[in-house]
Amino acid sequence: MQELKHGSYTAFNLLYEMYFDLLYGFVFGLIRSHTLAEEIVQDTFIKVWLYKNQINLEYSFKSWIYRIAKNQVIDNFRKQLSQPLFDNYIEHCEHENLQVMPHLEFDFDLFRASLASAKQLLSPRQLEIFELCKEQNLSPSEAAEKLKLSKQVVYNYLSQALEILRRNMKDVSFP
Amino acid sequence: MELKQLLEKLINGGLNTQEIHRLQDLTAHLSDEELNTNLFEVWQSYSYTGSRNQTAFKTIQTNLKKILYIRKAVPWRQYLYRAAVILLFPILGYTVYQITRETTISNLAQSQNTILTDKGEKSSIILSDGTQVTLAPNSRLTYPATFGKSQRAVSLVGEAYFQVTTNPDAPFLVDAGAVNVEVLGTSFNLNAYKTNSFVECSLEEGMVKVCWQDKPNEAVVLSPNQKVRFDLTNELIRKSTTDLYKETAWMHNILIFQSDSIASIIQQIEQFYGVDIAITGILPDYLLTASYKENDINQVLKNLQQHFSFSYQKVGDQLHIKFN
Numbered sequence: 001m002q003e004l005k006h007g008s009y010t011a012f013n014l015l016y017e018m019y020f021d022l023l024y025g026f027v028f029g030l031i032r033s034h035t036l037a038e039e040i041v042q043d044t045f046i047k048v049w050l051y052k053n054q055i056n057l058e059y060s061f062k063s064w065i066y067r068i069a070k071n072q073v074i075d076n077f078r079k080q081l082s083q084p085l086f087d088n089y090i091e092h093c094e095h096e097n098l099q100v101m102p103h104l105e106f107d108f109d110l111f112r113a114s115l116a117s118a119k120q121l122l123s124p125r126q127l128e129i130f131e132l133c134k135e136q137n138l139s140p141s142e143a144a145e146k147l148k149l150s151k152q153v154v155y156n157y158l159s160q161a162l163e164i165l166r167r168n169m170k171d172v173s174f175p
Numbered sequence: 176m177e178l179k180q181l182l183e184k185l186i187n188g189g190l191n192t193q194e195i196h197r198l199q200d201l202t203a204h205l206s207d208e209e210l211n212t213n214l215f216e217v218w219q220s221y222s223y224t225g226s227r228n229q230t231a232f233k234t235i236q237t238n239l240k241k242i243l244y245i246r247k248a249v250p251w252r253q254y255l256y257r258a259a260v261i262l263l264f265p266i267l268g269y270t271v272y273q274i275t276r277e278t279t280i281s282n283l284a285q286s287q288n289t290i291l292t293d294k295g296e297k298s299s300i301i302l303s304d305g306t307q308v309t310l311a312p313n314s315r316l317t318y319p320a321t322f323g324k325s326q327r328a329v330s331l332v333g334e335a336y337f338q339v340t341t342n343p344d345a346p347f348l349v350d351a352g353a354v355n356v357e358v359l360g361t362s363f364n365l366n367a368y369k370t371n372s373f374v375e376c377s378l379e380e381g382m383v384k385v386c387w388q389d390k391p392n393e394a395v396v397l398s399p400n401q402k403v404r405f406d407l408t409n410e411l412i413r414k415s416t417t418d419l420y421k422e423t424a425w426m427h428n429i430l431i432f433q434s435d436s437i438a439s440i441i442q443q444i445e446q447f448y449g450v451d452i453a454i455t456g457i458l459p460d461y462l463l464t465a466s467y468k469e470n471d472i473n474q475v476l477k478n479l480q481q482h483f484s485f486s487y488q489k490v491g492d493q494l495h496i497k498f499n
Contacts, residue, residue: 050243050468062218090190090195093188
């Protein structure tokens with residue numbers, strides 16, 4: 001780390017080799033998007049190099065990269081957590097028993113993409129109710145009121161929609 | 176369940192429906208400091224035992240080399256006959272996605288297409304011949320509707336990075352006002368802002384011929400890792416070598432100052448972050464060398480305050496900077 005502080009690119013490369021898995025695993029575990037994880041890890045190491053002369057040798061490198069990455073990680077984490085369907089994505093992973101390895105292809109982006117194509121199989125009513133309840137977070141009674149339907153009817157449509165979607169999102173590749 | 180345990184469960188797997196909702200609730204009401212404290216604790220005890228994401232590892236490693244490391248100059252003869260099309264850095268796709276708010280494509284009366292960027296914005300397009308152009312902030316690229324067939328001529332005001340496909344039948348020409356660039360399948364950066372007193376062309380790969388309209392007999396041919404600067408005030412042409420790090424830093428959202436005056440720094444910050452800056456007080460006589468990669472202009476300003484003394488304040492749409 002001292003060598004890095006003095007400008008050694010070899011040291012930088014070595015540290016990248018040593019800490020990549022740790023950082024990527026952590027970031028992906030939280031944020032569940034390969035696109036974002038790649039961007040954050042790359043940006044972090046760019047800053048590690050750009051700010052290398054500010055390294056405080058009293059701290060470990062592990063703490064140092066956390067300090068650099070933390071703003072981006074926290075911002076993106078909050079954003080992902082508040083995305084509609086993120087909870088459904090996590091549920092889906094648990095349900096399908098998908099391991100959270102960083103080479104897990106089925107990240108949140110893929111989930112939304114396969115959801116988008118599975119949604120095309122829904123009838124207009126099913127689609128409408130699915131989007132109201134799951135994407136806009138209306139409760140079934142609120143949706144029922146909005147669409148002037150009975151609550152039971154809404155529940156029926158919703159469970160039909162979920163059934164069709166689950167069935168069609170089952171065959172997703174994972175290692 | 177406690178926040179720290181929930182976070183650990185999320186990262187390692189095993190979070191059930193109830194727990195995910197609890198986590199979402201907790202995080203929504205937590206301050207950044209509290210979230211940070213918990214996250215840091217999780218990080219400290221975190222170890223990764225799985226296998227490596229090879230694609231991400233290699234992609235990022237290659238990008239880091241390109242973005243950070245000084246390239247060695249290669250004999251230009253190797254590039255003379257090479258039809259080089261460099262793949263765009265993957266991250267550029269993301270940063271362009273993050274930063275580009277609007278791309279204006281309009282058709283003017285004479286069947287011209289125009290791409291505009293505002294201050295603080297970038298934009299990337301692929302022309303019909305496969306050439307890729309990344310526009311820097313505050314720039315404009317114009318090309319006729321007939322582009323691509325028998326001729327490839329574009330106009331540039333501002334700055335752009337070009338990756339030009341090879342077509343011997345239709346040489347690629349860039350008209351940047353005072354300067355023309357003739358291209359033979361190559362990657363280069365052209366800086367031709369109207370507000371600057373110079374035009375600069377930096378070559379990464381391939382070969383270009385740069386012509387000064389006022390001095391047609393003094394055209395300059397560039398080899399890779401060379402750049403030429405046309406100073407419009409004193410009409411001097413200067414050729415030099417470059418590793419293209421500074422010239423293409425804007426593409427990776429890295430802001431670089433190299434013995435730059437305060438006036439120049441302020442102008443670059445305006446352009447980079449898309450803010451309007453009003454200055455009062457006397458500018459210190461100081462040349463700064465520093466690099467920044469920050470999305471937040473406040474971070475940069477705070478750091479600059481360690482070099483020279485000023486205060487800043489947001490007033491309406493403008494940023495007011497007062498030097499003491």
